[in-house]
Amino acid sequence: MTIEPTAFITIEDDADAGCRSGTPLQPYLFVVLRCDQPLAGGARHGLSDVDLVTIGRGATRAATRKRDGEIRHLEIRLPCGTISSTHARLARSIEGWVLEDAQSRNGSFLNGERVAGATLLRDGDVIQIGPVFLRYRAALPAAPAIAADLDTVALAPRAPGFATLSPRVAEQLVALERIAPRPVTVLLLGETGTGKEVLARAVHALSGREGPFVAVNCGGLPGSLLESQLFGHVKGSFTGAARDEPGIIRSADRGTLFLDEIGDLPLPAQAALLRVLQEREVVSVGGTRPVKVDLRIVAATHKPLDQMVLRGEFRGDLLARLSGYRHLLAPLRERIEDLGVIVGDLLRRLDIPAASDLKLSTTAGLRLLRYPWPLNIRELQQALSVAAALTTDGVIGEAHLPEAAPGALAPSSPALHEERGDPEALRRQLITLLEKHHGKVTHVARDMGKARMQIHRWMQRFGIDPNEYRGG
Known part of the structure; x- marks a missing residue:
């Protein structure tokens, strides 16, 4: 497999003038949810300076960066008996990041399907290693002050609501x-x-x-x-x-x-x-x-x-x-990487008997990651309360969770959930607001109540160039 460096991508925005000329984007791998210990939280790992990632069993959740000759190596250890010592690998290729099972005992799964051979990852893909779900993001803002590696065991937020693994959300909370x-x-x-x-x-x-x-x-x-x-x-x-x-x-x-x-x-x-x-x-x-x-x-x-x-x-x-x-505030569907952090926090705060002993089936874990959560964290809180009441053996199963609504996140789709309705009306609204704000994407996002990355994705979908509206 050919190992090639991946260049940084930048998105220019006039609203950021004076702060930085563009926001660098880089790939990330998130440890999102551990089904056998939902209170365990997760971790994030930046992949911009990595060529190879190996995932396997360890005594505790840990990550080590090292060099193997010319290969920059990230080793992720997950504590679970059903995970092999070397379970799966992610390798950088010319096309992008590729996932391959390392002949593990129980197999690796991508978006609910068992991995057979090398598979090219797409933004938002969900990887399952034993009872642990990870998520690949192809390009997220990488603020200089936000560390590439972070585990929730090291998080010590000064106030409730400030715990996050999302680099973008973290940057906003630092400012707040x-x-x-x-x-x-x-x-x-x-x-x-x-x-x-x-x-x-x-x-x-x-x-x-x-x-x-x-x-x-x-x-x-x-x-x-x-x-x-x-x-x-x-x-x-x-x-x-x-x-x-x-x-x-x-x-x-x-x-x-x-x-x-x-x-x-x-x-x-x-x-x-x-x-x-x-x-x-x-x-x-x-x-x-x-x-x-x-x-x-x-x-x-x-x-x-x-x-x-x-x-x-x-x-x-x-x-x-x-x-x-x-x-x-980003909607929950735009920060699925924080799902494990939020689930753990909710289970601790909700009045649920023996909440620390609750477990999730892997099908339930996948449902949580793929459900669009139209009512956001409030809906997740209600879903967990009901599911905990319905389970009789301490394991929340897929049947205990809400049915996937039309428009639920497809396995290969990114986290962002696009509005249902008339695409042409959405395109016209984008153009109208870009004209109003002279191409300033941050102002368009504010008017629409959306994250700036959502606006960029819509513009890419409709072939809209904000620079065309920045004249005068």
Whole structure:
């Protein structure tokens, strides 16, 4: 087999000007999930400076890099009795990375099929070695500050929600951790169920603020009492106002106010909230004197606020105040490499008897990796709770998990899940937003509520060159 070096790929984006001229991409191999010990977490290994990977049994999970002559060798050890001492190999070739079983006792599997001979890997392929699932990614952003090798046993996140093996997510969380102690308003964007409140609580925990964390669902407040509940009221200001009430905002004084589903806040309340952000003071309903408040605002939504501003559904000046720092949470289908980390965390936190003794069948493990998780981490949490209740022998089987929905990840497809619907409408939307933002892909991703890598994949699919929209 011919061993050839693989060149780095770069994706240029005007929005990154001043930080770096392009984001380098490199291949990775992730240890995602161990079915016989779901709490064991996983590991990541960068392959940019590797020619050969061998996977076999070891006393503990470990990785060693060495040179065998001219061959740069990565040796991965996995602790399980059903794994052979040398079980499988990955080798770099001119075409890409190739997987080959090393005449193991129990065989190697690729996307659920037993490997016979050398097989070229494609982005998103799932490799099974005994009860362990690994995942190959052909090109992920490789930030200089993010280590190529990382095992979850070495992860010590300073707050819940910060544990990740994904290089891209890790880079974003490093930035969010730097923002947390600063008095900067944070806007969390992402689909429903991606863990926005978990991150909001983490920002508060890392902020060092003495006051409480107060969460309010803006979509759950009754319209007739919304301003009274947010800003408080004085006795007698309306029927039923039997006493003075400080309101939700004042109750977060010296702490953090988390405004969940901020996109559902009615326009009149938006105007009053804008005053709070500008003046740092609250006027109660029926009151005349403003009261100073010291608080940190973290807001969250799954709605496209920029588009809502254009339609007159959200105040542009309020959005500008909320957007001190924007953080986009990736949907679970775009960070399947973190599935084992998230499963372990959920099993520890859920009220499940003997959760540490639970196991997964390998068919169940494959289902978890291939299911599209349209409702994200929240859906995974519910699925694990139900599955743990259904099992009678401590082993979660495929029958205990949700049925694979139409559009579930195909074995050879990448992690990113493309929207169903009219492809031509999607193409037109991309072109419209590229024209609006002069080819700045990061801004297009923000408007669509998607990861930037998703936008690049769509552009590649439709043959769209963002450079054509960067003139003028």
